Amino acid sequence: xxxxxxxxxxxxxxxxxxxxxxxxxxxxxxxxxxxxxxxxxxxxxxxxxxxxxxxxxxxxxxxxxxxxxxxxxxxxxxxxxxxxxxxxxxxxxxxxxxxxxxxxxxxxxxxxxxxxxxxxxxxxxxxxxxxxxxxxxxxxxxxxxxxxxxxxxxxxxxxxxxxxxxxxxxxxxxxxxxxxxxxxxxxxxxxxxxxxxxxxxxxxxxxxxxxxxxxxxxxxxxxxxxxxxxxxxxxxxxxxxxxxxxxxxxxxxxxxxxxxxxxxxxxxxxxxxxxxxxxxxxxxxxxxxxxxxxxxxxxxxxxxxxxxxxxxxxxxxxxxxxxxxxxxxxxxxxxxxxxxxxxxxxxxxxxxxxxxxxxxxxxxxxxxxxxxxx
Numbered sequence: 288x289x290x291x292x293x294x295x296x297x298x299x300x301x302x303x304x305x306x307x308x309x310x311x312x313x314x315x316x317x318x319x320x321x322x323x324x325x326x327x328x329x330x331x332x333x334x335x336x337x338x339x340x341x342x343x344x345x346x347x348x349x350x351x352x353x354x355x356x357x358x359x360x361x362x363x364x365x366x367x368x369x370x371x372x373x374x375x376x377x378x379x380x381x382x383x384x385x386x387x388x389x390x391x392x393x394x395x396x397x398x399x400x401x402x403x404x405x406x407x408x409x410x411x412x413x414x415x416x417x418x419x420x421x422x423x424x425x426x427x428x429x430x431x432x433x434x435x436x437x438x439x440x441x442x443x444x445x446x447x448x449x450x451x452x453x454x455x456x457x458x459x460x461x462x463x464x465x466x467x468x469x470x471x472x473x474x475x476x477x478x479x480x481x482x483x484x485x486x487x488x489x490x491x492x493x494x495x496x497x498x499x500x501x502x503x504x505x506x507x508x509x510x511x512x513x514x515x516x517x518x519x520x521x522x523x524x525x526x527x528x529x530x531x532x533x534x535x536x537x538x539x540x541x542x543x544x545x546x547x548x549x550x551x552x553x554x555x556x557x558x559x560x561x562x563x564x565x566x567x568x569x570x571x572x573x574x575x576x577x578x579x580x581x582x583x584x585x586x587x588x589x590x591x592x593x594x595x596x597x598x599x600x601x602x603x604x605x606x607x608x609x610x611x612x613x614x615x616x617x618x619x620x621x622x623x624x625x626x627x628x629x630x631x632x633x634x635x636x637x638x639x640x641x642x643x644x645x646x647x648x649x650x651x652x653x654x655x656x657x658x659x660x661x
Contacts, residue, residue: 288655289318291366293359293387294378296325299492300572301407304437304460305378306330311463311648313337320366324355331549340366356382363390367398374655376403380410381420384427401658404431405458408569408590409496411436411445425449432658435651438591441569456654459594460572461647464639467579469556469631476557479543485515485621488558488582490551490573491565493523498587500525501564501610503532503542505585508614510538513621517542518554555580559627560617563592566607571595575642578602578634583627585616595642601634 290312294305306327309319313336321327324342342362344353363386366372375391377383384404391400404427409415415424428434428451435456436442442455480486487506491497499519506517519529519542526544533539548554555561561577563586568574570591574584578595584602586592587609596602603616620627 288659289320289371289373290655291320291322291363291370291372291375292378293322293363293375293383294327296323296327297492299407300437300460300570301379301405301410302327303329303572304407305376305405307461307463307644308648308651309337310334311644312652315648315652317652318370320370320372322359322362322366324359328549338370356386359383359386360389360393363387364393367394367400372398372400373659374401374403376405376651376655378405379407380404380424380427381414384431385423388427388430401433401655402431403433403435403654403658404428406434406436406441406445406455406569408437408441409567411441411448412567412569412590413496416448421449425451429453433654435654437570438594440591440594444569456650458647458650458654459642460570460575461642461644462572462575462579462638463644464579464635467552467555467576467638469581469635470552472553472557475553479518479557480516482514485509485513485560486518486558487515487560487562487617488518488520488554488577489562490520490577491523491563493521493525493529495525496565496567497523497525498564498566498608499529500532501608501613502562503529503536503538504610505562505564505614505617506542507536507538508611509617509621510541512618515541515621518545518558519543520545520548520551520554522546551576552580555582558582560585560620561602562613562617563587564607564610564613565589565592568592574602575638579638579642581631581635583620583630583634585613585620587613597633597637601630601637 295302306329489502568590588604605612
Protein backbone atom coordinates (compact mmCIF):
# COMPACT_ATOMS: atom_id res chain seq x y z
CA UNK A 288 0.00 0.00 0.00
CA UNK A 289 0.97 3.62 -0.52
CA UNK A 290 0.03 5.68 2.53
CA UNK A 291 0.04 9.44 2.98
CA UNK A 292 0.65 10.35 6.64
CA UNK A 293 -0.30 13.89 7.69
CA UNK A 294 0.83 15.00 11.14
CA UNK A 295 2.35 17.75 13.23
CA UNK A 296 6.13 17.38 13.33
CA UNK A 297 6.55 18.53 16.93
CA UNK A 298 7.14 16.72 20.22
CA UNK A 299 3.43 16.19 20.96
CA UNK A 300 2.01 12.69 21.18
CA UNK A 301 0.11 12.83 17.89
CA UNK A 302 3.26 13.54 15.88
CA UNK A 303 5.23 10.85 17.70
CA UNK A 304 2.55 8.22 17.17
CA UNK A 305 2.15 9.11 13.49
CA UNK A 306 5.89 8.94 12.91
CA UNK A 307 6.38 5.64 14.71
CA UNK A 308 3.35 4.20 12.90
CA UNK A 309 4.74 5.24 9.52
CA UNK A 310 8.18 3.84 10.23
CA UNK A 311 6.74 0.50 11.34
CA UNK A 312 4.45 0.30 8.30
CA UNK A 313 7.48 0.95 6.08
CA UNK A 314 9.31 -1.94 7.76
CA UNK A 315 6.31 -4.11 6.89
CA UNK A 316 6.81 -3.28 3.21
CA UNK A 317 4.40 -0.39 2.70
CA UNK A 318 5.39 2.93 1.15
CA UNK A 319 4.79 5.84 3.55
CA UNK A 320 4.79 9.50 2.57
CA UNK A 321 4.88 12.01 5.43
CA UNK A 322 3.32 15.39 4.67
CA UNK A 323 3.99 18.27 7.07
CA UNK A 324 5.55 21.71 7.37
CA UNK A 325 8.74 20.31 8.92
CA UNK A 326 10.51 16.98 9.30
CA UNK A 327 8.81 15.01 12.13
CA UNK A 328 10.91 14.86 15.29
CA UNK A 329 11.47 11.10 15.30
CA UNK A 330 12.09 10.83 11.57
CA UNK A 331 15.77 11.37 12.21
CA UNK A 332 17.31 8.34 10.47
CA UNK A 333 17.13 7.02 6.93
CA UNK A 334 14.41 4.44 6.54
CA UNK A 335 13.66 2.53 3.36
CA UNK A 336 10.12 3.13 2.02
CA UNK A 337 9.76 6.40 3.99
CA UNK A 338 9.48 9.75 2.18
CA UNK A 339 8.95 13.31 3.42
CA UNK A 340 7.07 16.07 1.60
CA UNK A 341 7.50 19.61 2.90
CA UNK A 342 4.45 21.88 2.89
CA UNK A 343 5.59 25.27 1.65
CA UNK A 344 3.45 28.08 3.07
CA UNK A 345 3.08 31.09 0.76
CA UNK A 346 4.29 34.38 2.16
CA UNK A 347 2.42 37.20 0.47
CA UNK A 348 1.89 40.71 1.93
CA UNK A 349 -1.87 40.51 1.40
CA UNK A 350 -2.13 37.59 3.84
CA UNK A 351 -1.68 38.67 7.44
CA UNK A 352 -1.77 35.05 8.64
CA UNK A 353 -0.18 31.92 7.18
CA UNK A 354 -2.46 29.78 5.01
CA UNK A 355 -1.29 26.37 6.23
CA UNK A 356 -4.64 24.62 5.81
CA UNK A 357 -4.83 25.50 2.11
CA UNK A 358 -1.12 24.96 1.51
CA UNK A 359 -1.53 21.48 2.99
CA UNK A 360 -4.43 20.77 0.62
CA UNK A 361 -2.23 21.66 -2.32
CA UNK A 362 0.63 19.48 -1.13
CA UNK A 363 -1.68 16.51 -0.50
CA UNK A 364 -3.04 16.83 -4.04
CA UNK A 365 0.47 16.96 -5.43
CA UNK A 366 1.65 13.90 -3.49
CA UNK A 367 -1.45 11.85 -4.33
CA UNK A 368 -1.10 12.61 -8.04
CA UNK A 369 2.58 11.85 -8.37
CA UNK A 370 2.96 9.07 -5.79
CA UNK A 371 -0.42 7.35 -6.42
CA UNK A 372 -1.40 7.33 -2.75
CA UNK A 373 -4.07 4.79 -1.71
CA UNK A 374 -4.78 5.90 1.86
CA UNK A 375 -4.55 9.36 3.41
CA UNK A 376 -4.18 9.03 7.18
CA UNK A 377 -4.46 12.33 9.05
CA UNK A 378 -3.49 12.68 12.69
CA UNK A 379 -5.15 15.36 14.83
CA UNK A 380 -8.36 16.68 13.32
CA UNK A 381 -7.45 20.37 13.21
CA UNK A 382 -6.79 21.28 10.44
CA UNK A 383 -5.66 17.99 8.93
CA UNK A 384 -9.09 16.35 8.57
CA UNK A 385 -10.40 19.45 6.83
CA UNK A 386 -7.42 19.63 4.48
CA UNK A 387 -7.74 15.91 3.76
CA UNK A 388 -11.42 16.24 2.92
CA UNK A 389 -10.85 19.18 0.56
CA UNK A 390 -8.00 17.39 -1.22
CA UNK A 391 -10.07 14.25 -1.65
CA UNK A 392 -13.01 16.20 -3.10
CA UNK A 393 -10.77 17.96 -5.60
CA UNK A 394 -9.23 14.63 -6.65
CA UNK A 395 -12.48 12.69 -6.67
CA UNK A 396 -12.89 12.40 -10.47
CA UNK A 397 -9.51 10.77 -10.98
CA UNK A 398 -8.56 9.17 -7.63
CA UNK A 399 -10.46 7.03 -5.16
CA UNK A 400 -8.54 8.35 -2.15
CA UNK A 401 -9.57 6.91 1.22
CA UNK A 402 -9.46 9.22 4.26
CA UNK A 403 -8.70 7.98 7.77
CA UNK A 404 -8.77 10.43 10.69
CA UNK A 405 -7.12 9.62 14.02
CA UNK A 406 -8.20 11.72 17.00
CA UNK A 407 -5.58 12.35 19.65
CA UNK A 408 -7.16 14.52 22.33
CA UNK A 409 -7.40 18.28 22.46
CA UNK A 410 -8.52 18.34 18.82
CA UNK A 411 -11.78 16.96 20.26
CA UNK A 412 -11.86 17.89 23.94
CA UNK A 413 -10.60 21.46 23.73
CA UNK A 414 -9.90 23.22 20.41
CA UNK A 415 -12.55 21.28 18.51
CA UNK A 416 -15.22 22.55 20.89
CA UNK A 417 -14.58 26.18 19.97
CA UNK A 418 -17.84 27.47 18.39
CA UNK A 419 -16.03 28.47 15.21
CA UNK A 420 -14.36 25.07 14.79
CA UNK A 421 -17.05 22.66 15.99
CA UNK A 422 -19.18 22.48 12.81
CA UNK A 423 -16.08 22.20 10.63
CA UNK A 424 -14.65 19.32 12.63
CA UNK A 425 -18.03 17.58 12.79
CA UNK A 426 -18.35 17.83 9.01
CA UNK A 427 -14.85 16.55 8.32
CA UNK A 428 -15.36 13.58 10.68
CA UNK A 429 -18.66 12.73 9.01
CA UNK A 430 -16.84 12.62 5.68
CA UNK A 431 -13.90 10.48 6.80
CA UNK A 432 -14.17 6.84 5.71
CA UNK A 433 -12.86 5.71 9.09
CA UNK A 434 -12.30 7.44 12.42
CA UNK A 435 -10.02 6.12 15.14
CA UNK A 436 -9.42 7.36 18.68
CA UNK A 437 -6.46 6.58 20.92
CA UNK A 438 -8.58 5.65 23.96
CA UNK A 439 -12.10 4.65 24.94
CA UNK A 440 -12.32 7.90 26.88
CA UNK A 441 -11.67 9.92 23.72
CA UNK A 442 -14.13 7.82 21.74
CA UNK A 443 -16.89 8.57 24.25
CA UNK A 444 -16.05 12.28 24.28
CA UNK A 445 -16.20 12.38 20.48
CA UNK A 446 -19.60 10.71 20.44
CA UNK A 447 -20.83 13.04 23.18
CA UNK A 448 -19.67 16.29 21.59
CA UNK A 449 -19.93 15.57 17.85
CA UNK A 450 -22.52 12.80 17.39
CA UNK A 451 -21.35 11.98 13.88
CA UNK A 452 -23.31 8.75 13.75
CA UNK A 453 -20.17 6.96 12.58
CA UNK A 454 -18.35 4.09 14.25
CA UNK A 455 -15.13 5.06 15.97
CA UNK A 456 -12.40 2.42 16.29
CA UNK A 457 -10.35 2.56 19.48
CA UNK A 458 -6.74 1.85 18.55
CA UNK A 459 -4.52 2.79 21.50
CA UNK A 460 -1.14 4.43 21.32
CA UNK A 461 1.82 2.08 21.37
CA UNK A 462 5.49 1.79 22.23
CA UNK A 463 8.40 -0.12 20.75
CA UNK A 464 9.27 -2.20 23.79
CA UNK A 465 12.48 -3.44 22.18
CA UNK A 466 13.77 0.15 22.25
CA UNK A 467 12.01 1.40 25.37
CA UNK A 468 13.40 -0.98 27.93
CA UNK A 469 15.32 -0.39 31.13
CA UNK A 470 19.09 -0.49 30.74
CA UNK A 471 22.08 0.37 32.89
CA UNK A 472 23.60 3.84 32.55
CA UNK A 473 25.82 4.12 35.65
CA UNK A 474 27.74 7.19 34.49
CA UNK A 475 24.59 9.15 33.69
CA UNK A 476 22.99 8.10 36.96
CA UNK A 477 26.08 9.21 38.86
CA UNK A 478 26.02 12.53 37.05
CA UNK A 479 22.37 13.19 37.91
CA UNK A 480 22.38 11.71 41.42
CA UNK A 481 25.98 11.76 42.72
CA UNK A 482 24.90 10.68 46.21
CA UNK A 483 22.60 7.91 44.99
CA UNK A 484 19.48 10.03 45.37
CA UNK A 485 16.16 8.80 44.00
CA UNK A 486 15.27 10.26 40.60
CA UNK A 487 11.81 11.52 39.62
CA UNK A 488 11.03 12.51 36.03
CA UNK A 489 8.39 14.40 34.07
CA UNK A 490 8.26 14.71 30.27
CA UNK A 491 5.84 17.05 28.49
CA UNK A 492 5.35 20.14 26.34
CA UNK A 493 5.05 22.29 29.49
CA UNK A 494 1.62 23.57 28.57
CA UNK A 495 -0.92 24.55 31.23
CA UNK A 496 -2.83 21.25 30.95
CA UNK A 497 0.31 19.36 32.03
CA UNK A 498 0.39 21.18 35.41
CA UNK A 499 4.17 21.27 35.60
CA UNK A 500 4.01 23.41 38.75
CA UNK A 501 2.16 20.52 40.42
CA UNK A 502 5.14 18.33 39.51
CA UNK A 503 7.42 20.77 41.36
CA UNK A 504 5.06 20.82 44.37
CA UNK A 505 4.95 17.01 44.51
CA UNK A 506 8.72 16.87 44.34
CA UNK A 507 9.00 19.45 47.12
CA UNK A 508 6.99 17.18 49.45
CA UNK A 509 9.00 14.12 48.45
CA UNK A 510 12.29 15.94 49.01
CA UNK A 511 11.33 16.63 52.63
CA UNK A 512 11.33 12.87 53.28
CA UNK A 513 13.72 11.34 50.74
CA UNK A 514 16.95 12.63 49.15
CA UNK A 515 15.98 12.93 45.50
CA UNK A 516 16.39 14.74 42.20
CA UNK A 517 13.80 15.84 39.64
CA UNK A 518 14.32 15.75 35.88
CA UNK A 519 12.03 18.05 33.89
CA UNK A 520 12.24 17.16 30.21
CA UNK A 521 10.64 19.36 27.57
CA UNK A 522 9.89 23.01 27.07
CA UNK A 523 6.92 25.29 26.71
CA UNK A 524 4.96 28.22 28.15
CA UNK A 525 4.92 27.01 31.78
CA UNK A 526 8.65 26.43 32.08
CA UNK A 527 9.33 29.89 33.53
CA UNK A 528 6.55 29.45 36.10
CA UNK A 529 8.05 26.11 37.15
CA UNK A 530 11.52 27.63 37.40
CA UNK A 531 10.18 30.51 39.52
CA UNK A 532 8.30 28.13 41.82
CA UNK A 533 11.42 26.02 42.33
CA UNK A 534 13.28 29.20 43.30
CA UNK A 535 10.57 30.28 45.72
CA UNK A 536 10.63 26.86 47.39
CA UNK A 537 14.43 26.88 47.52
CA UNK A 538 14.77 23.53 45.75
CA UNK A 539 16.14 24.64 42.37
CA UNK A 540 19.50 22.94 42.99
CA UNK A 541 17.71 19.59 43.14
CA UNK A 542 15.89 20.10 39.81
CA UNK A 543 17.38 19.81 36.34
CA UNK A 544 15.52 21.52 33.50
CA UNK A 545 16.80 19.51 30.53
CA UNK A 546 14.72 21.09 27.75
CA UNK A 547 13.71 19.04 24.73
CA UNK A 548 15.48 15.70 24.47
CA UNK A 549 15.41 13.02 21.79
CA UNK A 550 17.09 10.22 23.76
CA UNK A 551 14.55 9.40 26.44
CA UNK A 552 15.43 5.76 27.14
CA UNK A 553 18.60 6.74 29.01
CA UNK A 554 16.75 9.23 31.22
CA UNK A 555 13.85 6.88 31.90
CA UNK A 556 16.22 4.01 32.66
CA UNK A 557 17.80 5.87 35.59
CA UNK A 558 14.46 7.16 36.94
CA UNK A 559 12.39 5.70 39.75
CA UNK A 560 8.99 7.41 39.36
CA UNK A 561 7.30 9.20 36.46
CA UNK A 562 5.02 12.10 37.46
CA UNK A 563 2.04 13.04 35.30
CA UNK A 564 -0.47 15.24 37.21
CA UNK A 565 -2.17 16.49 34.03
CA UNK A 566 -5.62 18.03 33.89
CA UNK A 567 -6.21 16.61 30.41
CA UNK A 568 -4.78 13.42 28.88
CA UNK A 569 -6.58 11.38 26.27
CA UNK A 570 -4.05 8.57 26.61
CA UNK A 571 -0.71 9.44 28.21
CA UNK A 572 1.94 8.27 25.74
CA UNK A 573 4.80 9.54 27.92
CA UNK A 574 3.48 7.43 30.80
CA UNK A 575 3.42 4.35 28.55
CA UNK A 576 7.01 4.94 27.45
CA UNK A 577 8.01 5.24 31.11
CA UNK A 578 6.21 2.01 31.99
CA UNK A 579 7.94 0.21 29.15
CA UNK A 580 11.23 1.22 30.81
CA UNK A 581 10.02 -0.18 34.12
CA UNK A 582 9.21 3.18 35.68
CA UNK A 583 6.05 3.24 37.86
CA UNK A 584 3.76 6.20 37.18
CA UNK A 585 2.03 8.53 39.63
CA UNK A 586 -0.64 10.46 37.75
CA UNK A 587 -4.00 12.18 37.92
CA UNK A 588 -7.13 10.11 37.46
CA UNK A 589 -8.00 11.96 34.27
CA UNK A 590 -9.15 11.03 30.75
CA UNK A 591 -7.44 8.00 29.30
CA UNK A 592 -4.72 7.69 31.96
CA UNK A 593 -6.57 4.92 33.89
CA UNK A 594 -6.61 2.90 30.65
CA UNK A 595 -2.80 2.99 30.68
CA UNK A 596 -1.84 3.08 34.37
CA UNK A 597 -3.26 0.21 36.41
CA UNK A 598 -3.81 1.70 39.88
CA UNK A 599 -1.86 -0.03 42.65
CA UNK A 600 -0.25 -2.37 40.11
CA UNK A 601 1.85 -0.31 37.68
CA UNK A 602 1.56 2.99 39.53
CA UNK A 603 -0.98 5.17 41.28
CA UNK A 604 -3.65 7.62 40.19
CA UNK A 605 -5.15 10.38 42.32
CA UNK A 606 -7.73 13.11 41.93
CA UNK A 607 -6.75 16.13 39.86
CA UNK A 608 -4.74 18.63 41.89
CA UNK A 609 -4.30 16.33 44.90
CA UNK A 610 -0.59 17.08 45.24
CA UNK A 611 -0.39 15.68 48.78
CA UNK A 612 -1.76 12.28 47.82
CA UNK A 613 0.49 12.03 44.75
CA UNK A 614 3.46 12.91 46.96
CA UNK A 615 2.46 10.22 49.47
CA UNK A 616 2.15 7.63 46.69
CA UNK A 617 5.59 8.59 45.39
CA UNK A 618 7.16 8.40 48.84
CA UNK A 619 5.55 4.99 49.41
CA UNK A 620 7.17 3.62 46.25
CA UNK A 621 10.56 5.12 47.05
CA UNK A 622 10.58 3.92 50.66
CA UNK A 623 9.60 0.33 49.84
CA UNK A 624 12.12 -1.21 47.41
CA UNK A 625 10.24 -4.50 47.04
CA UNK A 626 7.00 -2.71 46.23
CA UNK A 627 8.79 -0.51 43.72
CA UNK A 628 10.34 -3.56 42.09
CA UNK A 629 6.93 -5.24 41.80
CA UNK A 630 5.40 -2.14 40.26
CA UNK A 631 8.36 -1.83 37.87
CA UNK A 632 7.93 -5.42 36.68
CA UNK A 633 4.17 -4.96 36.30
CA UNK A 634 4.61 -1.73 34.37
CA UNK A 635 6.96 -3.35 31.86
CA UNK A 636 4.70 -6.38 31.53
CA UNK A 637 1.61 -4.26 30.86
CA UNK A 638 3.44 -2.26 28.17
CA UNK A 639 4.65 -5.44 26.44
CA UNK A 640 1.40 -7.38 26.63
CA UNK A 641 -1.09 -4.64 25.77
CA UNK A 642 0.65 -1.77 23.97
CA UNK A 643 3.63 -3.16 22.05
CA UNK A 644 4.05 -1.72 18.56
CA UNK A 645 3.89 -5.20 17.00
CA UNK A 646 0.40 -5.67 18.45
CA UNK A 647 -1.09 -2.28 17.58
CA UNK A 648 0.26 -1.33 14.13
CA UNK A 649 -1.30 -4.39 12.40
CA UNK A 650 -4.68 -3.05 13.53
CA UNK A 651 -4.10 0.05 11.42
CA UNK A 652 -2.90 -2.11 8.55
CA UNK A 653 -6.07 -4.20 8.73
CA UNK A 654 -8.17 -1.05 8.76
CA UNK A 655 -6.45 0.16 5.58
CA UNK A 656 -7.00 -3.19 3.88
CA UNK A 657 -10.70 -3.15 4.74
CA UNK A 658 -11.03 0.24 3.05
CA UNK A 659 -9.23 -0.89 -0.10
CA UNK A 660 -11.10 -4.14 -0.55
CA UNK A 661 -13.54 -4.03 -3.50
